[in-house]
Amino acid sequence: MAVGERDESGDSGVVSAVRDVLDGSLRARLGVTEDQNNLMGFLFVAPNVLMFSVFLLGPVLYAFYISFQEWSILRNAGTWVGLANYVDVLTPLPVQGGLTNLQLNTSVFTDPSVNLFWYSLKTTVIYAVGTVPLQIYGGLAVALMLDKRVRMKKAYRAAYFMPVMLSGAASAVMWRWFLAADGVINNFLEPIGELVGVQLAQNWAGNPSYALGGVMLMAIWGGIGSNMIFFLAGLQNVPEELYEAARIDGASAWQRFRHVTWPNLGNTNFFVIVMAIIGAFQVFGIALVYSEGGPVYATTTIVLLIYQRAFEEGKMGVGAAMAFILFLIIFAFSYHQYRHRQQEEVTY
Amino acid sequence: MTHNGTKMTRRHLVATGAVGLAGAFAGCTGGDGDSGGDGDSSGTSQATSGGSTTQVPSSELTLSGWAADDTESELLKQLIGSFEENHSNISVEYNPVQSNYKQKLKTQLGAGNAPDVFYVDANYFGSFASEDVLLDLSDLSNAEEFDVDDFFQPLLEAFKYDGTLYGIPKDFSTLGLFFNTAMFEEASVEAPETWSELRSALSAVKESTDVKAPLVEFPNARMWKAMLFQNGGSMLNDAGDEAVFASDAGVEALQYLVDLKKDGLLAVPSELGAGWHGAALGSQEVAAAVLGPWGLPFLEENHPEVNKNIDVAHLPIPEDGQKATSAYTVSYSASAATESPAASKSLIKGMTSPDGMAKWAKKGLALSARKSHRDLEYYQNHPRRKTLLEAGEWSHPVAYGPNSEEIINLLHPQLEAAMLEKKAPKQALETAQSKINSEVF
Numbered sequence: 001m002a003v004g005e006r007d008e009s010g011d012s013g014v015v016s017a018v019r020d021v022l023d024g025s026l027r028a029r030l031g032v033t034e035d036q037n038n039l040m041g042f043l044f045v046a047p048n049v050l051m052f053s054v055f056l057l058g059p060v061l062y063a064f065y066i067s068f069q070e071w072s073i074l075r076n077a078g079t080w081v082g083l084a085n086y087v088d089v090l091t092p093l094p095v096q097g098g099l100t101n102l103q104l105n106t107s108v109f110t111d112p113s114v115n116l117f118w119y120s121l122k123t124t125v126i127y128a129v130g131t132v133p134l135q136i137y138g139g140l141a142v143a144l145m146l147d148k149r150v151r152m153k154k155a156y157r158a159a160y161f162m163p164v165m166l167s168g169a170a171s172a173v174m175w176r177w178f179l180a181a182d183g184v185i186n187n188f189l190e191p192i193g194e195l196v197g198v199q200l201a202q203n204w205a206g207n208p209s210y211a212l213g214g215v216m217l218m219a220i221w222g223g224i225g226s227n228m229i230f231f232l233a234g235l236q237n238v239p240e241e242l243y244e245a246a247r248i249d250g251a252s253a254w255q256r257f258r259h260v261t262w263p264n265l266g267n268t269n270f271f272v273i274v275m276a277i278i279g280a281f282q283v284f285g286i287a288l289v290y291s292e293g294g295p296v297y298a299t300t301t302i303v304l305l306i307y308q309r310a311f312e313e314g315k316m317g318v319g320a321a322m323a324f325i326l327f328l329i330i331f332a333f334s335y336h337q338y339r340h341r342q343q344e345e346v347t348y
Numbered sequence: 349m350t351h352n353g354t355k356m357t358r359r360h361l362v363a364t365g366a367v368g369l370a371g372a373f374a375g376c377t378g379g380d381g382d383s384g385g386d387g388d389s390s391g392t393s394q395a396t397s398g399g400s401t402t403q404v405p406s407s408e409l410t411l412s413g414w415a416a417d418d419t420e421s422e423l424l425k426q427l428i429g430s431f432e433e434n435h436s437n438i439s440v441e442y443n444p445v446q447s448n449y450k451q452k453l454k455t456q457l458g459a460g461n462a463p464d465v466f467y468v469d470a471n472y473f474g475s476f477a478s479e480d481v482l483l484d485l486s487d488l489s490n491a492e493e494f495d496v497d498d499f500f501q502p503l504l505e506a507f508k509y510d511g512t513l514y515g516i517p518k519d520f521s522t523l524g525l526f527f528n529t530a531m532f533e534e535a536s537v538e539a540p541e542t543w544s545e546l547r548s549a550l551s552a553v554k555e556s557t558d559v560k561a562p563l564v565e566f567p568n569a570r571m572w573k574a575m576l577f578q579n580g581g582s583m584l585n586d587a588g589d590e591a592v593f594a595s596d597a598g599v600e601a602l603q604y605l606v607d608l609k610k611d612g613l614l615a616v617p618s619e620l621g622a623g624w625h626g627a628a629l630g631s632q633e634v635a636a637a638v639l640g641p642w643g644l645p646f647l648e649e650n651h652p653e654v655n656k657n658i659d660v661a662h663l664p665i666p667e668d669g670q671k672a673t674s675a676y677t678v679s680y681s682a683s684a685a686t687e688s689p690a691a692s693k694s695l696i697k698g699m700t701s702p703d704g705m706a707k708w709a710k711k712g713l714a715l716s717a718r719k720s721h722r723d724l725e726y727y728q729n730h731p732r733r734k735t736l737l738e739a740g741e742w743s744h745p746v747a748y749g750p751n752s753e754e755i756i757n758l759l760h761p762q763l764e765a766a767m768l769e770k771k772a773p774k775q776a777l778e779t780a781q782s783k784i785n786s787e788v789f
Contacts, residue, residue: 074479076458112761113779182621206567206618208770295567296765311451313754314475 067320078317085321089117112297117322119297120305121329123212127301128280131219135276136269138220139227144257146228147235161229163222172289175218179204208298211291215299218286223279227272234268235261270341277333281326302326406437407688409695412453413467413518415444416713423711431698438691457481457683464686465695468515470506470677470747471756477509478750483682483689485513485696494697498718500740506747507679515679516700517717519709521640522673522739523574523663524732526625530657531557531635539661543575543604546664550613553635561615563608564625564634567767568760570674571638571663575601577672577744578665588749591784593759594777602766602773609767616767630654638663640676641715641736660732662739675743677717715740751788758783 067085069078092115096105108118146157163171178184186201193200204210242260251259284303287293293300293308300308302322310319411428415421421444428440443463445452450472456462457476468476476482489496496504499517507515525546527539535552550562565571576583581597584590608614615634622628625637630651637643647655663673680699682692698704702718709716710726715737721727727734748755762780765771771779 072479073454073458074476074481076460113783180621181619203618206616206768208764208768294761294764295768296761296770308757313751313757314454315754 063320064324066316067324069317071316071320073314073316081317085317086325088318089321089325091115094118112300116297116300116305117302117325120300120302123297123299124281124283124301127212127216127219127283128277130213130216131223132273132276132280134220135223136227136272138224139272140231140265142224142228143231143235144261147232157228157232161225164225164229166222168222168285169289171218171222172286175214175221176205176290179214179217181206205291206295208294208296211295211298215283215287215290218290219280219283223276227276230268230272231265234265238264266341270337274334274337277337278330281330281333407439407691409438409440409465409686409688409691410443410463411440411465411695412443412445412463414446414449420711420713423708427699427704427707431695431704435691435694435698438688438694440695457685460685462683462685464688464692465680465682467518468507468679468681470675470679470745471752473507473515473679473681473747474509474750474752476681477512477514481684482514483684483686483692485516485682485693487693488516488697489513491697494701495720498702498720500717500719500743502675502743502745503677503717503740506675506677506745507681509750515681516696518678518680518700519705519714520675520677520717520740520743520745521642521714522675522736522743523571523638523640524660524673524736524739525636525663526629526639526643526658526660527636528629528632528654528657529659531559531632539659540664541662542664543666543669547604547608547613550608550636551611554613557635559635560620560633561612562635563614564617564620564622564628564637565605565614565767567616567618567764569602569605569763569767572598572602572605572763573746574638574663574672574674574744575604578663578669580670583744583748583755589789591755591781591789594774594781598777599774602763602777606766606769606773610769629658641733642713644732645712658732660735662735671739671742673739673743675740675745677745677747678714754788755784758787 066078068080068082070081070085071078092105092108094105094108095102097103108115109122110119112119142160146153146160150156166174180186181201181203183204185204189200189202202210204214238261242264243256246256246260282303283301284307287299287301287304288307291299293304303326306319306322306326309315309322413424415424421442424444425442428442432438432440449467450469453462453466462481468482488494500520503517503520504513507513507517525539531553532538532549535549535556537549537552540546540549553559553562573583576593576598579597579601581593581595581601583593585592605614609616617623617625617628620628620633622631622633625634625639626643626646628634629637629639629643630647632654647658662671665671680696682689682696686692699708700717702720705716705718706721706724706726709721709724712730712733715733716724716727717740719740722734722737727737746756759780762771762776766773766776
């Protein structure tokens with residue numbers, strides 16, 4: 001979203017405050033004229049641009065260069081291999097055959113020994129589909145509850161936000177204990193299972209069928225808190241008079257949510273969705289600490305695979321190529337969201 | 349769990365235990381160091397064994413490695429101190445790395461500012477040596493009063509690349525059978541010497557004790573690598589350019605472990621309350637585990653009562669099989685780009701000299717890499733460690749050339765698949781073998 005748009009939507013108090021100050025005494029004191037506004041602006045952002053270029057943009061471009069090389073980190077040198085790394089990563093493709101008789105090659109998604117990249121992409125997509133909606137709408141639900149007059153509202157907010165402050169590694173270790181074969185969760189599940197006659201207690205982390213579920217549970221648990229904060233901020237921005245008008249018109253609680261709250265949360269919603277999808281595709285730390293990508297590749301996400309290739313096996317070129325493919329995937333999703341958002345922009 | 353993972357787990361556990369261990373260790377190793385009973389000729393031998401006082405120009409060296417805890421780095425500093433005393437023209441700065449040692453070292457080597465002397469794990473030694481970043485240490489093979497033949501041959505071989513020596517073993521660990529003698533007595537069984545004896549011992553223990561499972565093993569079947577060799581198999585062919593572990597020997601060994609698991613005689617740590625073998629033994633959830641010397645300080649410190657009942661035996665072997673175990677080893681190597689190659693070699697020699705090695709090994713976490721140290725008083729007084737030390741003779745380092753880590757990353761998930769009964773052992777090993785042969789070699 002362009003800066004200008006955001007100004008009009010009114011959620012950029014800081015920008016206008018800064019401008020007010022500049023318009024007033026500060027500008028006069030500094031002797032800055034209207035034309036020099038740009039220069040001041042650049043000065044303000046210069047430190048950030050500089051840090052960004054040196055520590056982020058530079059390395060990213062260098063990684064792009066490395067992705068066309070067979071790169072040795074030990075010799076700090078490489079040999080140009082063109083697209084070979086990309087071909088290595090992507091083949092065999094999920095589709096095979098010519099243009100006329102295109103066939104789906106599902107084995108790349110079901111058998112990790114056919115192509116681990118596509119398999120880990122599938123794992124990551126399952127993770128994203130399973131976590132993103134629950135993170136977002138769980139966060140929204142909690143925000144809606146805690147936006148009302150609730151006793152000990154702040155304590156609840158702090159409690160829900162707590163997981164966000166924990167490091168991923170710490171929460172992964174914690175959840176490993178909870179989900180261990182003789183962990184807390186099984187202690188609850190066992191008696192319930194006995195009552196209903198089903199084996200509910202499982203070796204959650206050690207079983208390839210359930211390991212990814214544990215990582216997803218952790219992500220949802222952590223994601224609800226951070227999204228709650230964004231939605232709470234969004235809810236503060238919904239003008240009270242809209243609710244008053246809706247009440248006068250006899251709107252029910254659901255109608256007030258559907259036609260007042262929801263459209264007004266559009267910006268927040270967009271931001272939260274984009275961030276959640278990006279975060280889901282980049283999942284790494286919790287999967288590494290919780291189960292190290294296993295058992296039997298069950299939690300090998302794309303970034304974990306990149307880590308293994310580049311930093312364990314020293315195949316920097318292949319790792320960089322994977323990273324750029326991942327970038328394209330994330331870019332495509334974000335761009336799609338952005339276009340979608342533009343189409344449904346509402347104004348009052 | 350990847351191989352790296354296993355190792356990390358090991359190191360992590362040591363590191364996490366370190367806080368609690370530190371105090372007791374200080375007592376233990378301090379005492380050992382002071383008594384120094386068996387190192388009677390140490391002073392003189394060190395002075396002469398350095399032997400490089402004449403040619404080595406004045407130099408400042410940096411030494412990098414990792415330390416499991418404070419006592420370990422203290423001990424290393426003491427060793428460096430006594431080296432410096434005997435080499436007045438060399439000063440050594442010790443820079444231990446707390447985490448991500450390998451990644452940091454790789455970056456330093458690439459950037460051309462690596463330490464002069466550093467630890468190299470056998471597992472990634474091959475990838476370093478094949479990139480020509482290590483200093484040729486062949487001189488040390490002939491160095492006076494160094495007695496390179498005293499090192500266990502398999503360990504020395506692990507640090508050769510194309511026949512050239514690029515590292516001297518700092519220490520090593522082998523896997524042995526740790527078992528709870530009280531439980532074995534309760535079941536009226538003795539330390540098993542063969543696979544079938546092991547199986548019947550485990551069955552008897554399961555019958556007569558209330559352990560959760562008689563034996564614990566990681567889902568990636570760490571002990572399988574040793575069993576493969578016991579059964580006449582091998583990881584790679586003689587030329588080291590083809591994986592050959594999916595042989596009958598390998599399949600049979602893996603099938604043996606899978607059958608133990610199916611019959612409830614073996615559990616993976618995630619099925620128990622304990623995260624690893626040492627904790628499982630200590631909490632008496634299991635009666636036996638295939639473990640290395642790093643388990644001993646943990647048991648001694650955290651489970652002193654149970655520890656009294658824990659004995660260590662050589663790994664059981666198949667009938668008509670050959671003695672074999674896995675070894676994990678780390679070298680002192682030097683950077684090919686060091687400005688002080690002679691001083692670096694001298695430092696490596698000092699640290700791994702008979703005397704330096706003896707002092708280091710008394711830490712008790714890893715074993716001396718020298719055969720003659722079997723006769724050290726320390727090992728006479730620590731028979732469990734002596735058992736593990738003896739196995740150095742027939743050990744097979746877990747290191748498979750320049751692509752060792754990739755090989756392990758391809759192998760472990762397949763071993764997991766077999767142990768978790770997602771794949772038949774034969775199919776799992778064949779998948780791993782063909783992947784390795786097509787992607788690595």
